[in-house]
Structure formats: C-alpha cells, structure tokens
Amino acid sequence: MKKIFTSKISFFFVAVILLWIKSYFIYVTEFRLDIKGGVQEFLLFFNPLSSALIFLGLALFAKGKRAGIWIILIDTIMSILLYANVVYYRFNNDYITLPTMTQTDNFGSLGGSIVSLANWTDLLFAVDIIILIALFIWSKKYWSTKRMHFRTPLLVLIAGAIAFSVNLSMAEADRPELLKRTFDRNYIVKYLGIYNFALYDAVQNVKTSSQRVLADSSDIAEVENYTKNKYAEPNDELFGVAEGKNIIKIHLESFQSFLIDFELHGEEVTPFINSLVHDQEKNYTYFDNFFHQTEQGKTADAEFLLANSIYGLPQGSAFVTRGNNTYQAFSAILNQELNYNSSVFHGDYKSFWNRDEIYKQFGIDTYFDASYYDMNEENVINYGLKDKPFFEESMPLLESLDEPFYAHLQTLTHHHPYLIDEEEATIAPAETGDKSVDRYFQTARYLDEALEQFITDLKESGLYEDSVIMIYGDHYGISQNHNRAMKELLGEEITPFKNAQLQRVPFIIKVPGVEGQGTNHNYGGLIDVMPTMLHLMGINAQDYIQFGTDLFSDDHNQVVPFRNGDVITPEFSVVSDTYYDTVTGEEIEPTEEMKEIVEGAHHELELSDKLLNGDLLRFYQPTEAWEPVDPSNYKYGKEENEQLEQEYEEPFDDVLYLEDKEENSER
Ligand code: GP9
Ligand code: MN
Numbered sequence: 001m002k003k004i005f006t007s008k009i010s011f012f013f014v015a016v017i018l019l020w021i022k023s024y025f026i027y028v029t030e031f032r033l034d035i036k037g038g039v040q041e042f043l044l045f046f047n048p049l050s051s052a053l054i055f056l057g058l059a060l061f062a063k064g065k066r067a068g069i070w071i072i073l074i075d076t077i078m079s080i081l082l083y084a085n086v087v088y089y090r091f092n093n094d095y096i097t098l099p100t101m102t103q104t105d106n107f108g109s110l111g112g113s114i115v116s117l118a119n120w121t122d123l124l125f126a127v128d129i130i131i132l133i134a135l136f137i138w139s140k141k142y143w144s145t146k147r148m149h150f151r152t153p154l155l156v157l158i159a160g161a162i163a164f165s166v167n168l169s170m171a172e173a174d175r176p177e178l179l180k181r182t183f184d185r186n187y188i189v190k191y192l193g194i195y196n197f198a199l200y201d202a203v204q205n206v207k208t209s210s211q212r213v214l215a216d217s218s219d220i221a222e223v224e225n226y227t228k229n230k231y232a233e234p235n236d237e238l239f240g241v242a243e244g245k246n247i248i249k250i251h252l253e254s255f256q257s258f259l260i261d262f263e264l265h266g267e268e269v270t271p272f273i274n275s276l277v278h279d280q281e282k283n284y285t286y287f288d289n290f291f292h293q294t295e296q297g298k299t300a301d302a303e304f305l306l307a308n309s310i311y312g313l314p315q316g317s318a319f320v321t322r323g324n325n326t327y328q329a330f331s332a333i334l335n336q337e338l339n340y341n342s343s344v345f346h347g348d349y350k351s352f353w354n355r356d357e358i359y360k361q362f363g364i365d366t367y368f369d370a371s372y373y374d375m376n377e378e379n380v381i382n383y384g385l386k387d388k389p390f391f392e393e394s395m396p397l398l399e400s401l402d403e404p405f406y407a408h409l410q411t412l413t414h415h416h417p418y419l420i421d422e423e424e425a426t427i428a429p430a431e432t433g434d435k436s437v438d439r440y441f442q443t444a445r446y447l448d449e450a451l452e453q454f455i456t457d458l459k460e461s462g463l464y465e466d467s468v469i470m471i472y473g474d475h476y477g478i479s480q481n482h483n484r485a486m487k488e489l490l491g492e493e494i495t496p497f498k499n500a501q502l503q504r505v506p507f508i509i510k511v512p513g514v515e516g517q518g519t520n521h522n523y524g525g526l527i528d529v530m531p532t533m534l535h536l537m538g539i540n541a542q543d544y545i546q547f548g549t550d551l552f553s554d555d556h557n558q559v560v561p562f563r564n565g566d567v568i569t570p571e572f573s574v575v576s577d578t579y580y581d582t583v584t585g586e587e588i589e590p591t592e593e594m595k596e597i598v599e600g601a602h603h604e605l606e607l608s609d610k611l612l613n614g615d616l617l618r619f620y621q622p623t624e625a626w627e628p629v630d631p632s633n634y635k636y637g638k639e640e641n642e643q644l645e646q647e648y649e650e651p652f653d654d655v656l657y658l659e660d661k662e663e664n665s666e667r
Pocket of ligand 1: 299
C-alpha cells in the first residue's frame with residue numbers, strides 16, 4: 001500500500017491532478033470565458049488534463065529522483081505562466097501574448113499597479129507546489145535511482161496526445177476552424193486551455209516573425225510601383241467636398257445586397273434601408289455592384305479592407321496574425337492630415353478579433369467596446385449587445401466626441417445564427433425550413449429598425465446634417481450550405497456563378513451638401529472605400545499604398561478580385577477557374593485579354609500578401625510629414641481608460657488629441 005503512495009509514478013499523478021484542479025479553478029474564478037452549453041463546460045474542465053500529462057510527463061524521462069525535481073520545475077513554470085495571465089487579465093481583460101510581452105507599454109502601464117492586482121489569497125495558487133515539494137521530500141527516499149523504462153513515459157505522452165485530440169476535435173465540432181480562423185484568444189483559452197494557448201501563440205509568432213525578418217526595405221518598391229500605377233485620379237467635382245465634416249460609418253453585420261427591395265410575405269424586409277437607396281431627396285448614392293472581398297476573417301477582414309485598402313489574408317485573420325504590423329490606416333491619416341479624432345463603437349468585448357491590439361496600430365483614439373455599454377441579459381443576444389440598445393447608448397458617446405470625428409459603429413444582432421427574441425421580431429420568418437435562413441430576414445428587419453432609430457436620433461442631435469454618413473455590409477450572411485433554401489426564396493438555382501454574384505453587399509454614402517447619384521452601377525468592393533473617402537476628404541490618396549481606387553473616379557478600376565481568387569468584372573466573371581458572362585451568366589471561352597486581367601488581379605493579391613507578411617509599411621514614408629503611429633499611445637476598455645484618466649487627471653483621449661494637435665500645428 002505504502003508503495004502506491006510513495007512511487008515516482010504516483011507522485012507524477014498527484015502533480016497532474018493538482019495542476020488540473022488548479023487550472024480549472026482559476027479558469028472559473030479569474031477569467032470571464034463566457035461559457036455556453038455543455039460541450040464548452042466539459043472542455044473547460046477537460047482541457048488542462050492533456051497539457052498536464054504531456055508537459056509534466058516529459059519529466060518522467062529523467063533519471064531517478066531527478067524526475068521529481070523536473071516535475072516540480074515544470075509545474076512551477078506552468079503555474080507562473082498561469083498566474084502571470086491571471087494578473088495580466090485582472091488589468092487588461094485579456095491574455096498575455098508574445099508581442100504584448102515585448103511591447104513594454106503593456107507591462108509598463110501595469111507597472112506600479114502590479115502589487116494592487118495581486119491579492120494575498122493568490123498564495124493559494126502555490127499550495128499545490130508546496131504539497132508537491134513536501135511529498136517529494138518525504139517519498140523520494142523510496143524511489144528507485146534508475147531511469148524508468150521508457151515505455152511508461154511514452155504511454156503517458158500518448159495518453160496526453162489522445163486526450164488532446166479528443167479535446168481538439170470536440171472543440172472544432174463546436175467551433176469549426178478554431179485554429180485556422182484565429183477568432184479570439186478567449187475562444188482558444190476556453191476550448192484548449194491557457195497552456196495550449198501560449199504554445200499556439202508562440203508558434204504563430206515564430207511563423208510571422210520569420211517572414212518579417214526576411215523582408216527588407218527594397219521589397220516595398222514593387223508594391224509602391226504597382227499601387228502608384230493603378231492609382232485613379234479623383235473626380236474634380238468631388239475632391240475635398242467632405243473635408244472637415246464628421247464621418248459616421250455604419251457597419252451592417254452580415255448584410256447582403258439581395259435584401260434590398262426583397263419582399264417576404266408581401267412585405268419589404270428592410271423598408272428603411274430601401275428608402276435610403278431610393279432616396280427622393282437625393283442625398284444618398286448607392287453602389288449596387290459592390291462586393292465584400294472577405295475571407296476567414298469575416299468582420300475583421302471587412303474592417304481591415306476599409307481601414308487600409310489592403311486585402312485580408314487568404315487564411316486566418318490579418319487582424320490577429322498581423323495585428324502588430326505597421327499600418328498607415330485611414331484613421332491615422334485623417335488624424336495627421338486633418339486633425340480628426342477617431343473611434344470605434346461595438347457591443348462586443350475588445351479582444352475579439354484582436355481589435356484591442358490592431359486598433360492601436362490604426363491610431364484609433366477610443367474603442368467603445370462592451371465595457372462602455374449596459375450588457376445586462378436583456379440587452380444581449382448571440383455575440384453581444386443588441387443593435388437597438390447599442391445605437392441608443394452610442395448616441396451620448398458620439399455626442400461627447402471632439403469634432404471633427406471619424407466614428408465607426410459596428411452592429412452585431414444580424415449575425416449567424418440570426419437569433420432574435422420573439423417579441424422583437426416584427427416580420428414572420430421565412431418558411432424554407434432552414435432555420436437560420438428563415439430567421440435571417442427577421443434580424444435584418446431588426447437591424448433596419450435599429451438603423452432608422454439611429455438616423456432619427458442623429459437628426460435630432462443635429463449631427464446628421466453636417467456628417468458624412470456611410471453604410472456598408474461586411475460580408476455574406478448566408479453561405480453556400482443554404483443553397484436549397486436560397487433557391488426557394490430567390491426562385492432560381494444557386495449555381496457557383498450565382499453564388500459569386502450574391503457576394504454583393506451594399507455601399508451607401510451621403511456627403512453633406514453634395515447631391516447623391518441615386519444608384520451607381522460601377523463595380524467595386526471594400527478595397528475601394530478608403531481611396532474614395534480620402535479623395536472626398538481632399539487628401540491625395542496616391543501618397544499612400546492602396547490597392548483600391550476611388551469609386552467616383554472616371555478611371556476607377558472595375559475589376560473586383562475576391563480573396564479566394566475568383567474575379568468579377570462588369571463583362572465577365574471567373575468562378576473556380578470557369579469563365580462566365582457577367583450579364584447573362586452563360587459560360588464563355590476566355591479571351592487572352594480576360595486571362596491577363598485575371599492574372600493581374602491575382603498578382604495584386606500576391607503583392608498585398610507580400611506587403612502584410614513582410615510588414616513592409618514599416619519601410620514606407622508616405623509624406624514628408626508622416627509620423628509612424630505609436631501604439632503605446634493607445635489603451636482601450638472603460639476601466640483601463642479610467643485608470644489612465646486618474647493618472648493624467650484629465651481625460652486620456654483629450655490628452656492624446658491635444659498632443660496630436662500640437663504636433664500637427666508644428667508642421
Ligand atoms: C464580433 C463580430 C462578429 O465582434 O464583429 O464577427 P464575424 O463573426 O462576423 O467575423
Ligand atoms: Mn461580420
């Protein structure tokens with residue numbers, strides 16, 4: 001009996017169980033992981049097991065009593081990693097990543113407060129290690145001095161690997177493409193645990209930095225030549241018409257253009273958005289041949305395209321994997337050229353899509369994330385805050401901004417799987433039997449009503465008249481998995497060609513004092529928004545590296561590359577290497593000229609990837625006066641911001657804003 005308690009292998013299992021319990025306890029008490037459903041509950045509990053088996057199991061290869069020391073050492077390192085995350089999380093509501101460790105500002109701002117973030121009760125987190133040390137001292141005299149037969153540690157590692165595979169496959173079943181799409185650190189931690197997250201983060205960073213290291217300043221020349229060559233001169237009548245006006249940019253989640261004027265049960269689904277499109281007062285211009293160009297990064301890709309006029313990556317989300325690159329984003333340009341202040345409003349937590357990191361590189365002054373909103377149960381559905389309370393609560397925040405401002409508001413309720421409370425649905429669902437498609441129209445209606453209320457409030461506040469209002473859909477909401485239901489609704493087969501055409505999203509814009517064009521049929525996509533906006537603001541877009549061209553320009557390039565390599569032009573479309581006539585949808589034999597256009601589009605995508613993978617903008621000086629954005633100037637989250645306000649004894653944003661102003665006036 002005594003042997004059971006005093007053997008090396010029992011010592012190992014005690015260590016595994018203690019680490020397992022401790023990790024689970026900390027997940028539950030220290031992190032807000034937003035666990036939904038039985039699978040997530042189970043995985044949260046289960047995930048420390050594989051890491052404990054594998055990492056501590058490695059120690060069993062050591063000889064004799066040294067194995068015990070190794071177990072204690074590895075356990076201590078894992079515990080320090082865990083505890084460091086606890087302390088970091090208490091301040092940042094986020095987990096430690098390699099880049100945040102190297103950016104001293106993250107820890108710098110923690111600095112003095114590190115003591116206040118630690119509690120004396122935290123000593124409990126070390127209890128297991130103390131138990132292990134005591135147990136080791138007591139039992140080691142009974143241990144054999146030989147190395148274990150290698151079969152035992154090998155079996156332990158295999159058991160760990162099996163536990164990990166079960167863990168990963170259950171996680172992937174619950175959240176497809178968890179590792180590929182790189183959504184959110186919170187997801188990886190809740191599904192795979194903090195230790196696997198650290199490992200995953202390290203691998204990602206090694207990959208990223210090796211590509212970055214190989215790049216040098218000469219690599220930017222090819223990209224620069226390409227974009228300067230593609231540049232389209234502005235439309236003289238529109239250049240600078242919006243200079244000094246506030247910009248209110250509204251992101252319509254998962255909104256596809258087929259919704260516009262679509263009728264269900266004899267009713268318009270989105271009467272308000274339709275009224276903007278058919279605006280009698282001629283304020284708006286609506287682009288009806290406008291495409292989203294996003295991939296796995298979905299919303300993040302859309303934001304990325306708009307913020308930089310650079311494509312997202314073919315895999316994963318550039319927001320996450322290139323979140324620490326240098327950018328010359330729209331917000332930063334507006335700030336440096338015209339003294340604008342910029343903010344993003346979104347009813348989700350700041351770490352989603354790594355926004356709290358990449359926004360710093362974009363020079364976003366304030367990120368009004370979920371921490372600024374009333375996230376009570378009634379207000380929240382699916383991913384986060386419902387659109388109606390979101391817009392309502394955003395109004396006073398918007399009114400508090402220094403002008404001129406650039407404000408980006410991102411809606412959320414109209415998101416797969418399109419959940420809506422019955423009493424809030426004002427249109428009956430469709431009746432295809434495909435539940436998420438059926439509800440898609442109900443949440444679209446809800447979004448339409450929320451937007452109408454917001455525009456009414458803007459009018460009442462006096463902000464409407466003098467602001468640029470820009471509205472866009474971010475990406476498809478209904479994927480090809482729902483072709484049967486879509487065929488029923490649209491009355492036509494969803495062929496690959498038709499599916500590509502369905503990737504249209506609306507782009508709607510109003511510029512104060514400028515007559516709208518009604519419907520503009522130019523082909524374009526999210527990539528073209530930034531150069532269009534820069535020209536409206538009177539900024540020379542050619543100074544900056546951008547792959548899109550001004551939608552209002554006579555020379556606007558109407559070739560629309562999708563991120564998967566498909567290409568749409570007004571005359572022809574290429575979908576999975578098959579050519580079609582865009583107007584009739586008939587298959588066609590491509591001409592040499594068509595093939596060249598497609599090759600050109602692919603070349604453009606490659607250059608965009610090269611730019612991102614090499615972090616080439618760090619080598620590019622757009623204008624003489626340009627100052628690279630310093631991410632350490634920014635900090636997001638309400639609590640974090642308030643702490644900083646206390647430090648500065650005046651609002652943090654104002655401090656930054658004033659500093660920027662001073663800098664600008666010196667130039
Ligand atoms: C999350 C929201 C949704 O914050 O923006 O992102 P998506 O799933 O559409 O990429
Ligand atoms: Mn989205």
